[in-house]
Amino acid sequence: AQKVTQAQTEISVVEKEDVTLDCVYETRDTTYYLFWYKQPPSGELVFLIRRNSFDEQNEISGRYSWNFQKSTSSFNFTITASQVVDSAVYFCALSGGYGQNFVFGPGTRLSVLP
Amino acid sequence: NAGVTQTPKFRILKIGQSMTLQCTQDMNHNYMYWYRQDPGMGLKLIYYSVGAGITDKGEVPNGYNVSRSTTEDFPLRLELAAPSQTSVYFCASSPLMGTYEQYFGPGTRLTVT
Numbered sequence: 001a002q003k004v005t006q007a008q009t010e011i012s013v014v015e016k017e018d019v020t021l022d023c024v025y026e027t028r029d030t031t032y033y034l035f036w037y038k039q040p041p042s043g044e045l046v047f048l049i050r051r052n053s054f055d056e057q058n059e060i061s062g063r064y065s066w067n068f069q070k071s072t073s074s075f076n077f078t079i080t081a082s083q084v085v086d087s088a089v090y091f092c093a094l095s096g097g098y099g100q101n102f103v104f105g106p107g108t109r110l111s112v113l114p
Numbered sequence: 115n116a117g118v119t120q121t122p123k124f125r126i127l128k129i130g131q132s133m134t135l136q137c138t139q140d141m142n143h144n145y146m147y148w149y150r151q152d153p154g155m156g157l158k159l160i161y162y163s164v165g166a167g168i169t170d171k172g173e174v175p176n177g178y179n180v181s182r183s184t185t186e187d188f189p190l191r192l193e194l195a196a197p198s199q200t201s202v203y204f205c206a207s208s209p210l211m212g213t214y215e216q217y218f219g220p221g222t223r224l225t226v227t
Contacts, residue, residue, distance in 0.1 A: 035215060045204065045218040091156060102147070102216075104156040 002027045004094050004105035012111045013082050021077040021108045023092030029053075034068065034075045035093040039107070045091075051075065082112045116140050118219035120205050126225045127195040135190040135222050137205030145208045146188040147172075147216060148180065150201040157204065163188055195226045 003026040013019045025034065036048040049059060051068050059066045063080045079086050089109045095102040121136045139146065144165045149157040149172075159172030163182040177199060179191040188207075192199060202223050206216035 043202070044220055045206075047215040047217070050215050102159060102162075104149075104158075106156040 002029075002032075002094050002096065002103045004092050004103050006090075006092055006105040006108045008108045009106075010109045010111070012113060014113050015084060016081050018078060018080050019082050019110065019112075021079075021090050021092075021110065023075045023077065023105060025073050025075065025092070025094045027073075027094060027096065029096045031096075033095045035095075036066065036075075036077050037091045037093065037104075038088045039091065040088040048077075048090075079110075082110075084112050084114055086110060087112045118205055118207055118217050120203075120219035120222050122222060123220065124223045126227065127192075129195060129197065129226060131195050132191070132193050133195070133224075135192070135203055135205075135224075137188045137190065137219060138186050139188075139205075139207040139217070140186065141207060141209070141217065142185060143207035143209050143217070144185065145210065146182065147206045147208075148178070148188070148190045149204045149206065150174065150199075151204060151221075152201050160190065160203075192224075197226050200224060200226045 005024045032053045034051045038046045038048055049066055056068050065078045067076045089107045091107045092105040118139045147162045148160040150160055151157050158174045160174055160178050161172055161180040163169045166182050166185050169180050169182050182188050202221045204221050205219040208214045208216045
């Protein structure tokens with residue numbers, strides 16, 4: 001069975017601090033896809049990134065970066081120089097190679113204080 | 115493009131009532147999904163569809179039904195509402211199953227009392 005664990009339930013940081021959100025996954029598929037979504041206080045779900053299991057390159061997008069390590073089954077998300085607008089719940093998600101068993105983690109609530 | 119739209123935004127039901135949550139997408143996506151999000155929790159898949167006329171159960175299908183008569187629409191039916199169905203319901207669509215991100219609607223907040 002597929003599973004996503006986000007061990008950090010809530011994180012609070014002060015603006016401009018860097019913060020890393022952890023995501024650990026379990027799957028028996030050799031082909032799979034990992035995702036991060038943001039859910040701001042307004043409630044909508046915003047897609048941030050998709051990564052397939054064959055691409056372990058880290059990715060950077062502005063203040064956001066992602067570290068994918070198959071050896072530790074982790075797909076961690078780092079926000080550099082956090083801002084108050086980054087306050088949200090962040091979900092990590094996993095799907096199998098054919099899209100079956102799309103599973104979300106429980107989410108990490110990030111609060112960035114001014 | 116409107117993307118994924120859901121109606122209603124809010125609804126209060128009495129125990130035992132029924133209702134249909136509407137979901138429409140205008141992106142010509144084959145794949146559509148229904149999730150529920152309980153307070154402080156992640157999303158759980160209720161049902162999904164790989165195309166018109168084809169639906170399948172997700173993780174938590176009990177108490178719900180779906181149909182997919184067109185590519186655009188994927189309504190979720192609640193029969194005999196129960197307090198355990200109090201949740202926020204999200205509809206999503208994607209061009210390909212699993213390999214692409216899902217585009218989410220704004221959600222429907224349902225309270226069963």
